[in-house]
Amino acid sequence: MKIAVTAKGIDLDSQVDPRFGRAAYILIVDTENFECEVLDNKDNVNAFKGAGIQAASMISDKGAEALLTGFCGPNAFETLQAAKIPVVNDVSGTVRDAVKAFKEGKYKFSDQANVDGHW
Amino acid sequence: MKICVASGKGGTGKTTVAVSLALALDNVQYLDCDVEEPNGAIFLKPEINQKAMVEIPVPEIDEQKCNYCRKCAQLCAFNALVVLAEKTLVFPEMCHGCGGCSYICPQQAITEKKRAIGMIERGHAGDIDFIQGILNVGEPMAPPIIKKEQSLIDASRTVILDAPPGTSCPVIETVRDTDFCILVTEPTPFGLNDLRLAVETMREIKVPFAVVINQWGIGDNVVDEYCDQEGITVLMRIPWDRRIAEGYSRGEPAVAVLPQLRGNFKKLFNQIVEITDESLTCIN
Numbered sequence: 001m002k003i004a005v006t007a008k009g010i011d012l013d014s015q016v017d018p019r020f021g022r023a024a025y026i027l028i029v030d031t032e033n034f035e036c037e038v039l040d041n042k043d044n045v046n047a048f049k050g051a052g053i054q055a056a057s058m059i060s061d062k063g064a065e066a067l068l069t070g071f072c073g074p075n076a077f078e079t080l081q082a083a084k085i086p087v088v089n090d091v092s093g094t095v096r097d098a099v100k101a102f103k104e105g106k107y108k109f110s111d112q113a114n115v116d117g118h119w
Numbered sequence: 120m121k122i123c124v125a126s127g128k129g130g131t132g133k134t135t136v137a138v139s140l141a142l143a144l145d146n147v148q149y150l151d152c153d154v155e156e157p158n159g160a161i162f163l164k165p166e167i168n169q170k171a172m173v174e175i176p177v178p179e180i181d182e183q184k185c186n187y188c189r190k191c192a193q194l195c196a197f198n199a200l201v202v203l204a205e206k207t208l209v210f211p212e213m214c215h216g217c218g219g220c221s222y223i224c225p226q227q228a229i230t231e232k233k234r235a236i237g238m239i240e241r242g243h244a245g246d247i248d249f250i251q252g253i254l255n256v257g258e259p260m261a262p263p264i265i266k267k268e269q270s271l272i273d274a275s276r277t278v279i280l281d282a283p284p285g286t287s288c289p290v291i292e293t294v295r296d297t298d299f300c301i302l303v304t305e306p307t308p309f310g311l312n313d314l315r316l317a318v319e320t321m322r323e324i325k326v327p328f329a330v331v332i333n334q335w336g337i338g339d340n341v342v343d344e345y346c347d348q349e350g351i352t353v354l355m356r357i358p359w360d361r362r363i364a365e366g367y368s369r370g371e372p373a374v375a376v377l378p379q380l381r382g383n384f385k386k387l388f389n390q391i392v393e394i395t396d397e398s399l400t401c402i403n
Contacts, residue, residue: 050198050213057192057201075210083203 001031003102004064004085005095010038012096018070021052028062029099036095037062052076060085068098068107077113089114121278122391123297123326127313129284131305132333132357135367136384137281138162139374141247143384148276149244151251152293153283154237154264162372165249167242173252173264175216176231180207184228191220191229215260237264241271248273261289269296277388285313286320294321299391300328301354307338311345318351327395331387334359352394355387 006023007014012034017023022045028037039058044051052072056079059067067080068091080087086109091098101107124137138159141149151159178191178200189202199214200207211234221229237254250271252264261283272278282293294300302317304310314330321328330346335356346353357363357373357380366376374381 047198050210053198053201053208053210053213057203060203075213078210079201079203079208082206082208 001065002028002063003031003066003068003099004028004059004062005067005091005098006069007095012036012099013094016068016070016091016093016095016098018092020067020069020072020076021047021050021055023055023069026055026059027095028059028064029095031099031103034096034099050075053079056080056083056085066102066109068102071115072110072113073115073117074113075117077110086110120299120392120395121272121280121297122388123280123282123294123300124303125282125290125294125300125317126284126303127286127315127317128304128310131284131303131310132331133284133303134158134162134281135333135357135363135373136301136303136331137279138372139380139384140388141244141279142372142374143381144277144388146246146276148248148273148278149250150268150272150278150280151249152265152268152280152289154252154254154261154268154289155283157251157253157281159281160249160251161370163244163247163249164370165242165244165247167240167249169241171239171267172235173237173239173267174233174235175214175260175263176218177211177214177216177234178209178220178229179232180209181228181230182207184226186226186228188225190223190225194219194223212257212259216263236260239264239267239271248276262292265289265292286316290320291324294326295324297326299395300326301331301387301391302328303331303333304342305334305338306332306336306340306342308341310338311341314342314345318349329354329391329394331355331357333357354390355383357383 005027006017007025007027008017026039044054053075056076060083067087088107089110124133126133141147151157187202192200192202197213199210236258241250252268283289304314329352336359363373
């Protein structure tokens, strides 16, 4: 299964970026073999508005089946729901540890956004 | 004659100047374009007798016709549309109402529906024709309301437009079609910093302008020095006076508290007329 994790750097040992829409990078990680594809999110980092919506659309295009991040706003959450991508909020630590914890079933999916828009 | 009262910094006295000018002159139309926080009415106390909603067109997707081609989302500069594998989402509050998506859609799956973002109120304060725009709380987009207010401009009157603070879109929308802009500032480093931004804006959009320094006597001389260096006319210095502040806190205009100021505002207007006549002569 492929999952999206927001990251401050480009490898599995990077810290999870707490921001979703304006995360520095988004890693698409295969939970079976930990292979990952790096998405440079710089266009969204500088977006005037709608960064979360675009980031959600991007990971949907990449076939992500879940998202691990820190904070997710209402428009991003709505887009992720429409794309049928469940979200785990309040994730921290390295990307590798987050994916491991996800595989071990330690996370609970959120049922709503956990910050306001333009947070 | 259309005179805009603007400022870089908020709280420097735009409304104080705009209201006092409106009260000092005859045959005035007053437009409160600070639609996020219109407060001219607190001082002019108009009797409102007309109200109208302001609406913008936003897209509505016909799911039966949409084939998820993404042309609409690619066109939209404001990310108001997103197309997923089998779902197109619209975020109405991000839409600027340009109509591009419904124009470009090859499936004709997009129609426009109206969304209310605020209202316009019109009435009279004495013989002043009073208009104010009110943006609904939480709405991000002021320019459509300002445009609607400007469509009601009565060219037979002296029109005074009270602009929002800052130098962003709502300010540009308010200022750009006016004949002259008064930049109100305060004699402090904060006032100067934001005045510089406002001056750059006026120079860019080529609207003649000059400065009024409010609360003159507090702070320092940096604004005077800057205007001197840049060759910017300081038309008026409103002295810092506790009575003006006390009146303001009670909703009383400066010219009502200190009637002798009325003459100063008339003089301010006459100076503006002279300046704009001169610049017209230059153009001719």
